[in-house]
Amino acid sequence: MRLPQNQEAKIIASTQLPYISFEMMARQFRIESHNFPDKRTGSNIQYSIEDIALSGFSVFFTQSPSFLAFQKFMQKNKGVNNAQSLFGIQNIPSDTR
Numbered sequence: 001m002r003l004p005q006n007q008e009a010k011i012i013a014s015t016q017l018p019y020i021s022f023e024m025m026a027r028q029f030r031i032e033s034h035n036f037p038d039k040r041t042g043s044n045i046q047y048s049i050e051d052i053a054l055s056g057f058s059v060f061f062t063q064s065p066s067f068l069a070f071q072k073f074m075q076k077n078k079g080v081n082n083a084q085s086l087f088g089i090q091n092i093p094s095d096t097r
Contacts, residue, residue: 026087029057047093054087061086068094 033053038045055067062082064070071092074081083089 022086026054026057030054030088047091051089051091052093054089055083055093058083058087058089068092 030050033050036049036053038049059067062070064073067083071081071083081092083092
């Protein structure tokens, strides 16, 4: 049974969540992704698991349909890209050709 909408809204509004900055969230994601299992085989291991996971995570924060194209555009026009400056991605995973 659901609460009346006005009571539900009061409960939601009164719930206090701890403040988490973007930097704290990205840093924690990097720490957690360090422990992700790496089941890759062979020699195609040029990207760290952290960079792969953070690249996937960072796609949600860009307004471009292509993560890689946007990072290249930023690097070329601004001299820096979000993947490195916001997420600390050392080596941006790229498309295969």
